Amino acid sequence: MLHSVRFSFLALGLMLTGCSAPDPQTRASSELASEVFRPAYAAWAVSSQQLTGSAEALCGGSIELTAARQSLVNAQTSWAALQPLQLGLITEGNRSWRVQFWPDKKNLVGRQIEALLNKNPQPSQEDLKKASVVVQGLSAYEYLLFDPAIDLSQADAKARYCPLLEEIAQYQKLLADEVFQDWEAADGIASQLESFPNPRYADAHAAIGDLLRTQINGLDVMKKKLGTPLGVQSKGIPQPYQADAWRSGESLNNLAAGLASARLVWQGQADNGLRSLLDASQQPLAKQIDQAYADTLQQLDILRQSQTPLFTADGSHTRLQALYTSLDQLHRLHERELAKALDVQLGFNAHDGD
Amino acid sequence: MQRRAFLGIGGSLLATAALGSWVISRSGEQPLLLSARDDKYGRHYAVGYRLDGRQQFSTPVAQRCHDVVAHPGLPLALFVARRPGTQSYLLDLRDGQLLQTLDSPPDRHFYGHALFDQRGDWLYSTENDTSDPGRGVIGVYQLQGQRLQRQSELSSHGIGPHQLAWMPDGQTLVVANGGIRTEADSRTPLNPQAMESSLVLLDRSGTLLSKDQLAQQLNSIRHLAVASDGSIVTAQQYQGALTDNAPLLAIKRPAQQLQPFAVAEAQRMTMQQYCASVAIHNELRLIALSAPRGNRLFIWNMDSGQLRLDEHLPDCAGVASTADGFVASSGVTGCRAYACRGANIEPQALQLPAGLWDNHLRLS
Numbered sequence: 001m002l003h004s005v006r007f008s009f010l011a012l013g014l015m016l017t018g019c020s021a022p023d024p025q026t027r028a029s030s031e032l033a034s035e036v037f038r039p040a041y042a043a044w045a046v047s048s049q050q051l052t053g054s055a056e057a058l059c060g061g062s063i064e065l066t067a068a069r070q071s072l073v074n075a076q077t078s079w080a081a082l083q084p085l086q087l088g089l090i091t092e093g094n095r096s097w098r099v100q101f102w103p104d105k106k107n108l109v110g111r112q113i114e115a116l117l118n119k120n121p122q123p124s125q126e127d128l129k130k131a132s133v134v135v136q137g138l139s140a141y142e143y144l145l146f147d148p149a150i151d152l153s154q155a156d157a158k159a160r161y162c163p164l165l166e167e168i169a170q171y172q173k174l175l176a177d178e179v180f181q182d183w184e185a186a187d188g189i190a191s192q193l194e195s196f197p198n199p200r201y202a203d204a205h206a207a208i209g210d211l212l213r214t215q216i217n218g219l220d221v222m223k224k225k226l227g228t229p230l231g232v233q234s235k236g237i238p239q240p241y242q243a244d245a246w247r248s249g250e251s252l253n254n255l256a257a258g259l260a261s262a263r264l265v266w267q268g269q270a271d272n273g274l275r276s277l278l279d280a281s282q283q284p285l286a287k288q289i290d291q292a293y294a295d296t297l298q299q300l301d302i303l304r305q306s307q308t309p310l311f312t313a314d315g316s317h318t319r320l321q322a323l324y325t326s327l328d329q330l331h332r333l334h335e336r337e338l339a340k341a342l343d344v345q346l347g348f349n350a351h352d353g354d
Numbered sequence: 355m356q357r358r359a360f361l362g363i364g365g366s367l368l369a370t371a372a373l374g375s376w377v378i379s380r381s382g383e384q385p386l387l388l389s390a391r392d393d394k395y396g397r398h399y400a401v402g403y404r405l406d407g408r409q410q411f412s413t414p415v416a417q418r419c420h421d422v423v424a425h426p427g428l429p430l431a432l433f434v435a436r437r438p439g440t441q442s443y444l445l446d447l448r449d450g451q452l453l454q455t456l457d458s459p460p461d462r463h464f465y466g467h468a469l470f471d472q473r474g475d476w477l478y479s480t481e482n483d484t485s486d487p488g489r490g491v492i493g494v495y496q497l498q499g500q501r502l503q504r505q506s507e508l509s510s511h512g513i514g515p516h517q518l519a520w521m522p523d524g525q526t527l528v529v530a531n532g533g534i535r536t537e538a539d540s541r542t543p544l545n546p547q548a549m550e551s552s553l554v555l556l557d558r559s560g561t562l563l564s565k566d567q568l569a570q571q572l573n574s575i576r577h578l579a580v581a582s583d584g585s586i587v588t589a590q591q592y593q594g595a596l597t598d599n600a601p602l603l604a605i606k607r608p609a610q611q612l613q614p615f616a617v618a619e620a621q622r623m624t625m626q627q628y629c630a631s632v633a634i635h636n637e638l639r640l641i642a643l644s645a646p647r648g649n650r651l652f653i654w655n656m657d658s659g660q661l662r663l664d665e666h667l668p669d670c671a672g673v674a675s676t677a678d679g680f681v682a683s684s685g686v687t688g689c690r691a692y693a694c695r696g697a698n699i700e701p702q703a704l705q706l707p708a709g710l711w712d713n714h715l716r717l718s
């Protein structure tokens with residue numbers, strides 16, 4: 001039954017589009033799906049797969065802690081790259097929370113892991129599935145590998161934490177596989193970004209709207225992940241332990257990965273992203289956004305090369321503030337100007353409801 | 355992932371299919387969907403569309419509106435100003451003619467919701483006493499001909515009242531006091547650390563009958579719906595951290611206290627601490643809830659708690675019950691109908707303009 005419905009949509013789409021070349025919005029949507037979104041989800045699935053091998057090897061004593069930490073950083077980075085690409089199954093059923101728990105204002109990650117292990121020293125995959133999202137994801141994995149109170153190169157620490165470490169890795173692998181399969185499936189999210197109408201989008205413009213909203217939402221979250229430890233929401237008082245990867249020190253690299261993806265949505269892999277939809281009269285805006293990306297990435301590069309501790313009252317505060325201002329400007333250009341230029345409505349009720 | 359056959363989207367044939375099961379209204383026409391709406395330039399409108407897509411009216415209004423309250427017998431409705439608006443608009447539903455611009459009195463502004471009594475003689479409106487910011491009052495207006503005349507006011511027995519409804523007896527009001535103090539011309543909370551949200555029942559004279567509160571001080575009870583058996587369902591907007599575990603849907607069953615409605619973590623966290631509209635289908639005993647920040651529309655069985663629908667609907671906004679289920683609007687995409695009588699709930703696209711629908715809708 002569902003197949004016949006799907007074929008009906010396909011037939012209807014073919015009738016409506018005929019044999020002509022796809023319109024620019026269909027082309028941009030389709031190519032962003034296949035050339036930007038899908039590869040990013042594939043990379044995340046691969047890095048999650050590698051996490052399972054890494055956890056087993058660390059716990060079995062065949063690799064050092066440093067190597068295991070690098071596997072986590074790879075998974076964190078590939079996950080951070082999805083920040084402006086969160087569309088489809090990852091947005092459903094709480095999945096993104098299951099990958100990363102942020103903000104963790106009360107150190108719930110540390111407290112709940114210790115409480116879980118005190119109660120159940122050998123949690124199974126089933127136990128983990130039933131547990132809180134707080135202990136299921138990369139934030140929990142990062143705690144196990146990087147928290148100053150835990151040294152997983154030591155046998156006693158391995159005895160306590162390895163069962164959970166391996167289950168988290170397995171859980172993440174299964175989750176990433178499930179989400180990636182939806183990008184691969186014949187009737188999955190990618191197919192719904194390729195031809196119209198379909199069960200999700202009435203036309204290509206609706207899909208472009210969703211892609212832009214996804215990108216803008218990602219930029220907004222990246223801004224919050226930078227602004228929160230910087231003290232933007234706490235009267236300027238830095239909150240270094242509220243950085244999204246404070247234990248591993250990878251927060252800025254995560255931001256860089258997210259920004260790279262956001263820029264790809266803008267430019268496309270071959271000048272076929274959202275930018276390609278602006279007409280000649282809108283080129284000044286296109287150049288403004290190009291420049292905003294260049295500015296933000298430049299600010300970020302300066303900070304990444306610096307060895308100064310982040311998110312402390314002195315240190316790199318001024319430069320981080322400049323980065324935040326630049327990112328804020330980039331976000332606003334998308335939210336206010338690009339959305340208007342592409343005639344896309346943002347969250348009317350989500351952002352301005354009551 | 356559950357895949358559903360989604361009718362939608364292309365053309366009048368599908369539109370006809372989507373509307374095939376609607377009950378025709380008394381006038382022999384499709385039900386009239388009433389809502390506040392904007393255009394892409396930010397101008398505000400009070401609109402009425404038949405569910406088959408025909409525009410009945412689109413009346414420009416100066417202030418953005420929130421909810422709409424239709425008169426129970428006459429073809430008129432009040433489009434209520436969104437907080438801190440000071441103008442609500444009484445319209446003739448036949449052609450959208452503006453009958454009256456209802457100005458709030460000095461030191462008062464509207465909070466977005468109101469309702470007529472069963473006979474349609476009186477209208478009750480939640481309002482802010484801006485001389486004591488946040489003190490909740492209920493303005494009482496009498497319909498005289500085609501004009502509303504303010505006669506008195508009642509206390510809402512709380513801070514920042516928002517939606518209100520009648521209990522089945524038609525004599526008892528239930529009011530969601532959001533608990534947030536705001537000043538005139540402002541939407542900025544004055545008491546983020548001292549919120550005091552409550553659900554109160556009062557009689558028509560304003561006498562407090564009961565007051566319920568949820569455990570977390572930061573949980574703002576905003577919207578509600580009342581079932582024919584007297585169960586009250588409330589939708590919350592939690593003002594604390596995204597990661598806090600706050601019940602965003604609650605229920606006060608007859609003779610019981612207000613308590614969280616069991617929502618699985620997967621759905622609760624998707625809501626991002628923010629719900630917009632809630633509606634009840636009395637015959638099917640269903641609750642529909644829109645969560646625009648999570649871009650989800652949910653439907654549960656009110657008695658068993660079973661989740662019937664967890665649907666991607668970007669920026670979903672208003673939701674109202676129909677003969678066969680619900681209709682829902684969106685701030686960014688098309689409106690949908692949900693036929694709920696079968697084993698699976700089937701979404702259907704409505705041939706209404708896409709996007710820019712405000713927080714609530716009503717069917718008349």
